[in-house]
Amino acid sequence: MNAGAQLLVVEDERNVGETLAERLRDAGFRVTLAGSAARARLAWQAQPPQLSVLDVGLPDGNGFDLARELRAAVPQAAIIFLTAHANPEERVRGLELGADDYVSKPFHFRELLLRIQNCLKRAQDLAELPREMRGVVRIGRARVDFERFSAEVAGKQHALTHKECAVLRLLAGRVGKAVSRDEILDKAWSADEFPTSRTVDNFIVRLRRLVEPDLDEPRVIRSIRGVGYLLTEAAHE
Amino acid sequence: MNLKVGQGSLSVVPARRARLIALLASLWIMLVLVLGAGWVVLVINQARQISELQELTGSTDSAVAAQWTSTRRRIVGESAVFLLLLLAVSALLAWLYWRESRRARAMQAFFAAVTHELRTPLTSMRLQAEAIAEGDQRVELARRLLEDSSRLESQIDKTLELARIEGGGPLAEQSVPLRGWLDRTLAGVAAAHGERLEFRVHLDDSLPPILADAAAVQMILRNLVENSVRHARLEPVQVRLTARAAGDKVLLEYHDNGAGTAVPGHELGRMFGRGEGSAGTGIGLYLVRALMQRMGGEANFFSAPGEGFRAELQFTPSRDEGAP
Numbered sequence: 437m438n439a440g441a442q443l444l445v446v447e448d449e450r451n452v453g454e455t456l457a458e459r460l461r462d463a464g465f466r467v468t469l470a471g472s473a474a475r476a477r478l479a480w481q482a483q484p485p486q487l488s489v490l491d492v493g494l495p496d497g498n499g500f501d502l503a504r505e506l507r508a509a510v511p512q513a514a515i516i517f518l519t520a521h522a523n524p525e526e527r528v529r530g531l532e533l534g535a536d537d538y539v540s541k542p543f544h545f546r547e548l549l550l551r552i553q554n555c556l557k558r559a560q561d562l563a564e565l566p567r568e569m570r571g572v573v574r575i576g577r578a579r580v581d582f583e584r585f586s587a588e589v590a591g592k593q594h595a596l597t598h599k600e601c602a603v604l605r606l607l608a609g610r611v612g613k614a615v616s617r618d619e620i621l622d623k624a625w626s627a628d629e630f631p632t633s634r635t636v637d638n639f640i641v642r643l644r645r646l647v648e649p650d651l652d653e654p655r656v657i658r659s660i661r662g663v664g665y666l667l668t669e670a671a672h673e
Numbered sequence: 674m675n676l677k678v679g680q681g682s683l684s685v686v687p688a689r690r691a692r693l694i695a696l697l698a699s700l701w702i703m704l705v706l707v708l709g710a711g712w713v714v715l716v717i718n719q720a721r722q723i724s725e726l727q728e729l730t731g732s733t734d735s736a737v738a739a740q741w742t743s744t745r746r747r748i749v750g751e752s753a754v755f756l757l758l759l760l761a762v763s764a765l766l767a768w769l770y771w772r773e774s775r776r777a778r779a780m781q782a783f784f785a786a787v788t789h790e791l792r793t794p795l796t797s798m799r800l801q802a803e804a805i806a807e808g809d810q811r812v813e814l815a816r817r818l819l820e821d822s823s824r825l826e827s828q829i830d831k832t833l834e835l836a837r838i839e840g841g842g843p844l845a846e847q848s849v850p851l852r853g854w855l856d857r858t859l860a861g862v863a864a865a866h867g868e869r870l871e872f873r874v875h876l877d878d879s880l881p882p883i884l885a886d887a888a889a890v891q892m893i894l895r896n897l898v899e900n901s902v903r904h905a906r907l908e909p910v911q912v913r914l915t916a917r918a919a920g921d922k923v924l925l926e927y928h929d930n931g932a933g934t935a936v937p938g939h940e941l942g943r944m945f946g947r948g949e950g951s952a953g954t955g956i957g958l959y960l961v962r963a964l965m966q967r968m969g970g971e972a973n974f975f976s977a978p979g980e981g982f983r984a985e986l987q988f989t990p991s992r993d994e995g996a997p
Contacts (some may be wrong), residue, residue, distance in 0.1 A: 449793050449797065451797040451800075451801075451817045452793065452797045452800065453821060453822055454798050454799060454817075455797060455800040455801055455804065455814070455817065459800065459803075459804060474721055493789065493947075495906075520788065520789040520796070521788065521789060541792045541793060541795070541796040542792055542795040542796035542798075542799045543796065543799075544799070544801075544803065545800055545803050545804075546803075549963075557863035628720075632730050
């Protein structure tokens with residue numbers, strides 16, 4: 437599964453980085469290893485990755501800022517954060533930045549491998565767009581390009597994370613029908629990410645900032661009490 | 674100090690305790706203000722009553738008038754002293770609280786850094802071990818395992834030494850002849866870093882032995898080398914060590930060819946002080962300074978971007994010629 441996918445491993449600890457890269461190559465991936473944020477930028481310019489494993493603590497910056505840059509430069513790349521600081525605040529921050537997963541050190545290689553494969557599978561699913569969602573889709577005040585993981589709002593481009601895209605696509609696929617929180621969780625998150633209904637609500641808040649003309653009275657993504665959310669409009673341009 | 678450990682994060686002053694302290698501080702400030710205001714009103718009243726009594730008694734005797742004035746001044750003076758004391762104690766308490774909060778934050782950062790320093794080699798060791806368990810027989814994996822276990826050992830040693838030194842633990846000072854001893858020690862230190870490290874050592878012929886704890890000097894050298902390897906940003910790191918008699922001291926100079934840092938020398942070696950980036954726990958250079966001071970010596974650090982890192986270690990010469 438996903439054999440030959442291009443990965444970028446950004447890890448400043450030499451032994452961890454080299455062993456991880458070797459083991460991922462043995463598992464069939466093409467791997468570029470970068471020991472710093474600066475080298476990572478050069479690496480993704482030379483060879484855009486399908487997935488990046490990013491260490492949060494780097495000698496010349498932090499993984500969160502780098503993830504933001506990578507998201508803007510290669511929107512389709514999935515991101516998994518690696519960190520030795522496993523506090524919940526950091527995890528939440530990482531996931532809110534659009535990380536597809538978050539792995540604490542020390543980890544089992546097989547577990548990381550499984551998460552990489554899951555992320556790549558979800559990214560692949562996202563890449564397979566139904567015909568009505570190709571090109572630009574207008575949702576509220578946003579012009580969304582699912583293929584480029586971007587949304588244009590009032591002339592300004594916004595990079596969408598994989599999860600934002602997944603949630604929005606799910607809603608856009610059923611305009612006028614309610615989608616439950618459980619279904620959203622099931623389709624956009626994996627069970628090992630420990631998501632909650634609250635996680636979905638946070639993503640909806642972020643999506644509303646893009647699509648709603650009036651945040652105080654949301655009418656594009658409506659809450660259906662006790663069920664989930666409903667998208668009222670989506671038009672192919 | 675209470676430590677609360679939860680899901681990898683540390684909170685030295687839990688939120689509930691911090692709220693309680695803030696509440697008590699607010700009550701104390703209110704009490705001081707009310708007491709101060711009440712006291713000022715009381716003193717003004719007493720001073721006025723004394724003046725009125727003085728007028729009522731109609732005394733023209735200068736001795737009696739002087740006594741009234743003296744009493745009034747004593748009351749005002751005592752009140753002023755009381756108020757100043759109250760304010761001074763309040764300021765002292767506020768300063769102690771601020772200092773404790775700062776220390777707590779530094780401790781929190783320190784424990785987070787130690788956690789990072791322990792988890793990182795553990796991650797690497799687990800990766801190597803899993804690869805070996807799955808049949809990978811490369812010698813390189815064993816080399817990395819050894820390197821990571823050394824790093825783990827060093828971190829544990831430093832943390833324990835910090836606890837021992839801060840707890841007033843004793844040092845075993847004796848006469849240490851640097852010639853010979855230094856070569857053996859450096860060979861051990863260099864072995865942990867392989868080809869990433871090169872030493873050049875120059876010792877004066879007339880070098881007297883130093884009065885020191887050999888284990889402490891070993892830790893000092895190990896910490897300096899680890900600091901160089903971690904921050905040099907080049908390979909191999911070249912370290913030049915020179916030792917000579919300087920007045921009534923023995924001066925050991927350590928100089929690496931690394932990237933250097935813009936952090937002023939006097940700030941390097943502060944407890945839990947950490948340089949740019951996230952590497953390190955901030956106790957390596959602190960221990961160097963603390964151990965040197967405990968041995969009656971001194972450690973000074975110098976660095977600038979592009980000029981590497983330099984440490985000057987001043988030891989007390991020993992009159993004995995014994996060898997450890």
